Amino acid sequence: MKKAFQPLVNQNSKILILGTMPGEKSLELQEYYGNRGNSFWKLLFTLFDQKLPESYSEKKQLLEENNIALWDVLEFCERTGSLDSNIKNEVANDFEAFYEKYPSIKYVFFSSKNASNYYDKYVERRNDLKYTVLPSPSGANASKTFLQKLSEWEAIMEALK
Numbered sequence: 001m002k003k004a005f006q007p008l009v010n011q012n013s014k015i016l017i018l019g020t021m022p023g024e025k026s027l028e029l030q031e032y033y034g035n036r037g038n039s040f041w042k043l044l045f046t047l048f049d050q051k052l053p054e055s056y057s058e059k060k061q062l063l064e065e066n067n068i069a070l071w072d073v074l075e076f077c078e079r080t081g082s083l084d085s086n087i088k089n090e091v092a093n094d095f096e097a098f099y100e101k102y103p104s105i106k107y108v109f110f111s112s113k114n115a116s117n118y119y120d121k122y123v124e125r126r127n128d129l130k131y132t133v134l135p136s137p138s139g140a141n142a143s144k145t146f147l148q149k150l151s152e153w154e155a156i157m158e159a160l161k
Contacts, residue, residue, distance in 0.1 A: 023082030037139030092122035
């Protein structure tokens with residue numbers, strides 16, 4: 001059974017970005033979006049017009065400075081490799097408790113259609129939150145270029161205004 005990370009969140013977080021479950025490289029490094037083939041961090045730092053740092057602590061600092069929380073829909077699952085299509089026997093995180101603890105969250109961005117689908121399978125959408133599905137930053141999502149993904153990820157900046 002694979003176990004997801006604790007959320008990166010604080011009391012000022014306004015935006016929640018949800019993935020499905022950390023991939024093998026992320027689990028090995030104990031870092032969200034740790035696979036270099038994943039453009040998650042590059043997308044975020046490009047949105048904020050900042051140079052992508054090497055250090056994970058600097059990456060987390062960008063989230064905190066901009067009131068962005070990061071988590072995954074699933075808390076546990078069985079999976080061979082990193083593909084969401086291999087997920088079995090999944091258990092969702094406790095979103096009711098999460099939203100109660102962090103009432104400043106107003107926007108939920110799914111970092112893939114799969115994350116949105118798992119959320120809808122286990123969590124009832126709330127009327128007080130705005131939900132948006134973004135194109136997956138995974139290297140496996142070759143249907144869109146980086147610039148096409150970036151264009152859709154700009155919705156995050158709109159939510160911060």
